[in-house]
Amino acid sequence: MILLVTAPPGREGDAILELEWALERVKVKGTDWRGVLLAETPLSKDEVLERLGNFETQAIQRVIPLERLVPAKWGDIEKAVLELGKSIRGTFAVRARVRGNRKLSQRELEVRLGSLLVERYNLKVNLSEPDYTVLVEVLGKKAGVGLVRKDEVLRLEVSD
Secondary structure (H helix, E strand, O other): OEEEEEOOOOOHHHHHHHHHHHHOOOEEEEOOOOOEEEEEOOOOHHHHHHHHHOOOEOOOOEEEEEOEEEEOOHHHHHHHHHHHHOOOOOEEEEEEEEEOOOOOOHHHHHHHHHHHHHHHHOOEEOOOOOOEEEEEEEEOOEEEEEEEEOOOOEEOOEOO
């Protein structure tokens, strides 16, 4: 399981320690963006969400579970999204965030990938209350792709 974790800029070191403490078996790397970390763990998504959901944090703001890390190229992203799309049962939305890549646009990713899933699997889009959200997080030359249900992106209260 790959996690994209956000922390207040300058508090990345604290967030890394907290992730190591909460998850135990985890490798965390900084990225070129302040406050953005990538973590890899052998734990399941459910286990990660359970451990971090009850965790009192001073530095972890958001935890976004991702299934795959691929080159940030249309073909690679499409392939990963189509693979994850097979398991969607119900409505969906595509949400993208692009950092440090001028070749990809957030809007274009959301529209094109959404259309692709509708055409391929005859799925229904629901932008306000989807059963599933396909996440695409572009970090320069890499893109993280994940499939989450409603409460699977953690937003944590950072206590001082």
